Amino acid sequence: MTPCFFGSAERQLFGIHHPAQGAERATGVVLCYPAAQEYMLTHWAFRKLAGMLAREGFHVFRFDYYGTGDSAGEVHEGRVATWVQDIRQAANELQDVTGVQRVALVGFRLGAALAVRAALEGLSTASLVLWEPLVEGEAWLQELELLQQRRDTRTLFPRPESPLEVREELLGFAFPRALRDDILALNLAAQPSWPSTRTHLVAAAAKPEYQRLQAHLETTGLPFQHHLVPEEGAGGQESALLSNRILQTITTLLKEAA
Template identity: 45%
Template sequence: MTPFYFGSRERRLFGVYHPAQGGGGSRAVVMCYPWGYEYVNAHRSLVKLASLLSQEGYHVLRFDYFGTGDSAGEDHEMTLQGSLSDISMAIEELKDLSGADHVSVIGLRVGAALAAQAARKWPDDISSLVLWDPILKGAEYLQELYLLDDSMRIPGVGPAAQFSPERGGGREVMGFPVTDALASEFSGLDVVSTISELKLPVFMVAIRPVPGQADVAYELSSRDGSGFELIDDQPVWHEEWPDNVGVIPVTVLNRIVSWMN
């Protein structure tokens, strides 16, 4: 496991490379994180998934989008369009590191929505796609974020901060800024229609039913090499003390690795 920086001087990204164990081959996977507090909660599970894939002979790259994690940029500078370009840079970086001609992409939540957009935009670079509980309808996700933040009152902490136009406008959600621009991008997400345009193998795994899921499941069931599974497990992106803090969804991770193989 090798941490390093890549990208451009203007857009410096932090990544962690997991080389294929046992010499490996040319199989490679880029992982796309969820957004905000969901990223914080799910990080441990995604590191474990990267380790499992490395043990199976995959070269794996995890990375932080610009304005998130240990990458350059301020948190209010993070946008979905910018993150999409970051995925492209991560793909090219992993191709250089691994010698692969193309990569598979695994995304969780917003990361899955971005992964689907990347597969539509760069079909020659991406060979297969794993969508883990993707955000299917962005407008519903945005309202879910606001409701969750409004419902979680912490003693001594006031209501969500509102940001000035100079800071991008919008408001804070679980400690992370949802600027006006980011809120607009969230609202515009429509993964259901994006998936219908993809020609590559797609595996979608979910731990809970949501609106629009049945349409995607039907779409994927008609394609060779694609599929959908609903697996009862913990939502790693949302921790509720003490029920699922730090829990790793081993069943989901093993199923993803199995499908990849």
């Protein structure tokens, strides 16, 4: 692994390059993290996935969005448009450093929605892998609010309830109003256009929002595949995130595409 800073002097981003091992492939892979508490939950899985892909000959790049992790910026400065631009910069950095001809994007939850936006805004992609994607921003915010409510019931001094739209923090992470409004506007199943690249949806369980996304994409006639990968162990979110089966499926899909 090779850590680095990239981007402009005013907006430095932190990234890690996992060099290809053995015969190098012409396609590199950029991994797009989720946000908030899901970043913490998935960090280990992303690191493991990067190693699996590198062993298959892919140059892999993972990075922190502006205002998150070890990148510059304050948490309250995070915006969807900014993070989409960060994905584009990460792809350019990977190509500049390694010389790969094409870039595939793998995004988890919010990272999947950001990857779609990056491709729609002109980033040329070899393929898109949407891992448990955020399909509807409003539904995702409601999930976070429910988790917050459950956490509050277990605290000794629960804080007074307040509407989601006025909260500036969720699950221990800053969640400014501007970012909330950005996420509310996300709806992949109602996206009027779609990147003209092969899209893979990888999920541990069938969900109504995934079915709506699949139905929407089938009307476009663009190449799309939905891969259902049952969870290992006891099931639940943690099992899905640490599932070797899902990580191997993503690796296989990218190998076949390359």
